[in-house]
Amino acid sequence: MRPDDSVTQAERVVLQYLWEVGVATIRDVRDELYPGGETSEYATVQKLLERLEAKGLVKRSRRSVPHTFAAKVERDTFVGRRLDDLAATYCDGSYDPIVSHLVRRAKLTDRERARLESLVDSLRRAAMPKRARE
Amino acid sequence: MRPDDSVTQAERVVLQYLWEVGVATIRDVRDELYPGGETSEYATVQKLLERLEAKGLVKRSRRSVPHTFAAKVERDTFVGRRLDDLAATYCDGSYDPIVSHLVRRAKLTDRERARLESLVDSLRRAAMPKRARE
DNA sequence: CCGAAGCAAAGACAATTTGTCTGAGAGCGA
DNA sequence: TCGCTCTCAGACAAATTGTCTTTGCTTCGG
Numbered sequence: 001m002r003p004d005d006s007v008t009q010a011e012r013v014v015l016q017y018l019w020e021v022g023v024a025t026i027r028d029v030r031d032e033l034y035p036g037g038e039t040s041e042y043a044t045v046q047k048l049l050e051r052l053e054a055k056g057l058v059k060r061s062r063r064s065v066p067h068t069f070a071a072k073v074e075r076d077t078f079v080g081r082r083l084d085d086l087a088a089t090y091c092d093g094s095y096d097p098i099v100s101h102l103v104r105r106a107k108l109t110d111r112e113r114a115r116l117e118s119l120v121d122s123l124r125r126a127a128m129p130k131r132a133r134e
Numbered sequence: 135m136r137p138d139d140s141v142t143q144a145e146r147v148v149l150q151y152l153w154e155v156g157v158a159t160i161r162d163v164r165d166e167l168y169p170g171g172e173t174s175e176y177a178t179v180q181k182l183l184e185r186l187e188a189k190g191l192v193k194r195s196r197r198s199v200p201h202t203f204a205a206k207v208e209r210d211t212f213v214g215r216r217l218d219d220l221a222a223t224y225c226d227g228s229y230d231p232i233v234s235h236l237v238r239r240a241k242l243t244d245r246e247r248a249r250l251e252s253l254v255d256s257l258r259r260a261a262m263p264k265r266a267r268e
Numbered sequence: 269c270c271g272a273a274g275c276a277a278a279g280a281c282a283a284t285t286t287g288t289c290t291g292a293g294a295g296c297g298a
Numbered sequence: 299t300c301g302c303t304c305t306c307a308g309a310c311a312a313a314t315t316g317t318c319t320t321t322g323c324t325t326c327g328g
Contacts (some may be wrong), residue, residue, distance in 0.1 A: 008315055040318045066275060079224050080235035089146070090213050095236060101214035102229060142286055200304060241283045
């Protein structure tokens with residue numbers, strides 16, 4: 001089962017900060033997320049970054065001290081994986097219900113809705129045969 | 135902060151079983167998910183159903199004994215909520231990155247891909263929706 | 269050289285969430 | 299009544315998650 005790279009609440013906040021600023025030290029993150037924080041909060045951030053690194057979501061540069069950290073996976077890629085998880089867990093891997101939801105619930109213009117609907121039809125037809133390789 | 139209608143692993147399996155069979159008693163669920171299970175497993179299922187009910191995901195009929203249970207939220211609706219959670223949590227409520235992922239990752243034909251891409255362009259120009267929930 | 273400050277690393281907790289189980293009591297049919 | 303099934307409330311164990319302590323290294327100004 002894949003989602004070894006999903007994140008907890010606290011990890012998520014750190015990851016989002018990295019997406020926002022690009023590169024940061026532990027101190028940077030602590031000062032932003034735990035204003036007024038001291039050494040214990042420093043260690044907390046350190047642990048969260050360590051876990052994110054272990055999940056392959058953050059890369060650490062050890063070339064200098066203090067180490068610098070950056071997201072290894074872009075936000076959109078990460079969201080895409082969560083989307084894949086959703087499809088795999090609940091929809092037998094199919095994107096159909098997800099696209100359907102976009103059609104029904106998202107506040108799209110009529111034209112956008114029509115486009116998505118035709119996509120749904122295409123997906124349905126393509127889902128039947130196994131050898132539709134490009 | 136986690137949406138209070140998301141489910142845990144064990145809850146999910148129960149919910150999926152309800153989606154599959156429609157209506158079931160605790161005993162039905164236990165016999166399916168814990169083959170050979172006895173009273174302790176019965177209680178486990180009972181607790182999971184109770185929690186699912188508290189989350190508004192399952193409805194219980196107390197009109198007869200034993201009570202019967204059914205999903206209160208359809209699978210696609212549920213998946214849609216998770217999708218909304220994703221968009222709200224990571225994309226500031228925008229569906230843009232999600233549609234983008236469908237373009238890049240989903241195994242679509244070239245024509246389908248082109249359609250989705252033009253949808254993405256339209257979405258980019260339009261004001262992005264906030265998520266709505268009944 | 270000394271000591272203070274900043275840091276990395278490891279691991280120990282505490283808190284919370286999740287999964288499982290026990291026990292008491294009601295209802296019902298044999 | 300006895301035996302069975304059920305509901306309900308809550309206790310508990312296990313796992314996950316968030317936080318903190320400790321240790322020892324390095325660097326740098328005096």
